[in-house]
Amino acid sequence: MPNDPQKEIARRSRRSFMVLGGGAVAGLGGLWALNSDPTVDDIPHAMRSILGFNERVVRSTIYSNDHMVKEYPASAIGKIKVNADYGLDDDIEDADWRLQVTPYGAPAPSAKLTIEELKALPRHEEIIDFKCVEGWSTVTKFAGARLSDFTAKYAPGSDKAACVAMTTPDGEYYVGLDMPSALHPQTLLAYEMNDAPLEAGHGAPLRLAIPVKYGIKNIKRIGTIAYTDARPKDYWAERGYDWYAGL
Numbered sequence: 001m002p003n004d005p006q007k008e009i010a011r012r013s014r015r016s017f018m019v020l021g022g023g024a025v026a027g028l029g030g031l032w033a034l035n036s037d038p039t040v041d042d043i044p045h046a047m048r049s050i051l052g053f054n055e056r057v058v059r060s061t062i063y064s065n066d067h068m069v070k071e072y073p074a075s076a077i078g079k080i081k082v083n084a085d086y087g088l089d090d091d092i093e094d095a096d097w098r099l100q101v102t103p104y105g106a107p108a109p110s111a112k113l114t115i116e117e118l119k120a121l122p123r124h125e126e127i128i129d130f131k132c133v134e135g136w137s138t139v140t141k142f143a144g145a146r147l148s149d150f151t152a153k154y155a156p157g158s159d160k161a162a163c164v165a166m167t168t169p170d171g172e173y174y175v176g177l178d179m180p181s182a183l184h185p186q187t188l189l190a191y192e193m194n195d196a197p198l199e200a201g202h203g204a205p206l207r208l209a210i211p212v213k214y215g216i217k218n219i220k221r222i223g224t225i226a227y228t229d230a231r232p233k234d235y236w237a238e239r240g241y242d243w244y245a246g247l
């Protein structure tokens with residue numbers, strides 16, 4: 001059924017998988033071809049084309065900005081664990097924290113915002129299924145400002161950039177996002193989780209909630225935001241995961 005993108009992805013992934021498998025069993029020649037493939041970020045080229053295919057389908061059909069991720073009733077909210085803590089080593093007080101914003105084309109940060117300034121933006125809430133690439137998911141409620149509202153107010157014109165880069169204040173963890181996903185209406189700069197202020201382990205005072213992506217892109221304790229055309233560096237993409245990481 002061509003208009004069911006989920007099924008289409010499953011079907012195409014299966015086929016790509018079979019093509020890969022076929023290459024490997026085609027004897028030494030096939031194995032050699034796969035092994036000698038030029039690698040980018042340590043991922044064999046054949047594998048990267050599957051990821052590239054996933055990115056193209058996801059971009060073109062599923063998560064256009066009119067497609068909303070499924071939302072759940074409050075009764076479905078679970079207890080989300082603290083999963084990983086790169087970039088959260090130091091203790092940080094809300095009062096000391098600032099968000100540095102570098103608009104598209106700007107040579108240096110134009111603003112250093114307080115959490116109060118973030119909370120002054122229109123508030124949105126969502127209850128979504130938070131999914132980690134490790135295979136678990138937890139229905140979670142987030143409250144915060146839309147990244148699209150934030151961009152319009154603090155980096156006007158930056159929606160023309162191709163990408164958004166975010167890092168922790170110490171630069172230890174970092175993610176890159178494509179602009180359509182960044183401006184998606186369910187992408188929030190979140191300061192509350194499950195009706196309480198964000199806890200330190202979940203990224204206080206501000207984290208990203210981007211339910212069109214896997215957990216790896218939901219960066220905790222955001223310190224900097226920059227708008228660029230170049231694909232920003234991404235912690236887990238450098239370690240072999242799909243840069244796009246769309247659901």
Ligand SMILES: Nc1nc2c(c(=O)[nH]1)N[C@H]1C(S)=C(S)[C@@H](COP(=O)(O)O)O[C@H]1N2
Nearest residue numbers: 081082083084085086132173215218219220
């Ligand atoms: N700063 C920072 N953000 C991060 C991570 C991290 O290690 N450091 N891990 C990511 C991963 S892999 C997941 S699954 C989620 C987990 O969010 P949680 O700890 O709130 O469950 O945070 C993401 N954001």
Ligand SMILES: [Mo]
Nearest residue numbers: 132133215216
């Ligand atoms: Mo994760």
